[in-house]
Amino acid sequence: MAARVGASSRHGTKKWLASFFGDAGHSSSSKSVVKERLQIILAHQRGSQVLTGVDLAALQQELLECVQRHIKVASGANINIAVKNEGQMDIFEMQVPVDGDHMTEKRKPTW
Structure with a gap:
């Protein structure tokens, strides 16, 4: 029963x-x-x-500054941060909309 x-x-x-x-x-x-x-x-x-105890605003700003050294970010872009679980792995994801001409001048290929 x-x-x-x-x-x-x-x-x-x-x-x-x-x-x-x-x-x-x-x-x-x-x-x-x-x-x-x-x-x-x-x-x-x-x-x-x-992400407990992590200053997300500071983390987002630092990561964005790093990304902006290599890629042009769309002005007024809405940046999203997430942690996802896929199987046995945690994945940190940051979505950053890029500008149409996304490579910065110093990173453009010279070919």
Whole structure:
């Protein structure tokens, strides 16, 4: 009887998660959307732990200065920093919109 309750409980939790994340039809594409959303939430939570105690504003500014030495960044660019988990690896990601002519003068090839 206890095994049945556990299985029923797990099934109920799955149904609740599916309804919460919009998986009403149980199609494979809906299931993949639910899985992706859960991964985003978990990655965000994990990223919060990885970056605990880090001054993100200072980190972003220092990294941006380094990038700007080599690449022209679009003026007024919105810079995004994230930590993602892919498999067993945490990935630090910084998205920086670049200018159309993205190479700075000193980094342009001379050929």
